[in-house]
């Protein structure tokens with residue numbers, strides 16, 4: 001079945017297939033990012049801004065703040081988790097305490113070729 005993703009409660013929750021999966025209030029380690037000048041951003045997530053599916057990954061852009069330098073803004077696309085079983089709609093969230101690398105989304109444009 002198609003995977004449906006939503007943000008709920010003003011971006012506080014990521015919902016996958018109508019089940020609340022990820023609460024945004026986490027610290028994320030961001031590497032190779034353009035969010036702020038820190039080599040590794042210690043990013044406190046405050047709200048999902050955009051959510052999308054780049055199968056099998058569920059991705060999102062998150063508003064928040066780097067608690068190391070105080071910079072606030074919105075990240076590039078981060079992988080939030082993975083749909084491990086599309087038939088059942090089973091979702092496996094990423095471990096936010098590992099290192100994450102935001103990326104600009106380019107694959108959508110490539111898909112039309």
Ligand SMILES: [Zn+2]
Nearest residue numbers: 036038066069
């Ligand atoms: Zn920073």
